[in-house]
Amino acid sequence: MCVTIYNSVQKIRSVVETGVSQKVFMTRFQYQRRARFWLSVLSTVLQLVAVAMLGLWLLPSEGLPVPWELVLASGIIMVAVDAFIYVMGTHALDIIPVTGKEALPGRIGKVARPLTPDGMVRVQGELWQAHSVEGEILSGEVEVVSLKDLKLLVKRAEENK
Secondary structure: OHHHHHHHHHHHHHHHHHHHHHHHHHHHHHHHHHHHHHHHHHHHHHHHHHHHHHHHHHHHHHHOOHHHHHHHHHHHHHHHHHHHHHHHHHHHHOOOOOOOOHHHHOOEEEEEEEEEEEEEEOOOEEEEEEEEEEOOOOOOOOEEEEEEEEEEEEEHHHOOO
């Protein structure tokens, strides 16, 4: 399994260094997802073994009897929790953050300098040159339509119409 993880890292590194398309990158990235799955299964099995040993062997040998139903119920709960954590964690790790110019369309900004039709807007804490596609906008909120030559094309936000 360590070899698989190492190979996945090497493939990802080579993809990043060569600048291959994102589709190829995501295909190669699936190996890491498979490794996460098997590590999750392994940790769940080890947890179940530990609970079984504790409940059926160690505690009874110390004079603290534990019903096998309790051991079984705790094992089932543990598997359910591990499955939930795996699903939610995998979903969170598979989300590719959108940053840069791809993240700007649809964002809401505030007019910093009146758009007549050119001016300045503040989007996500950054000051941008902007051009209004709807004529003059003197104040209020705007929505980013697109980005052209480091200048945002904006329109009035739906709330201000």
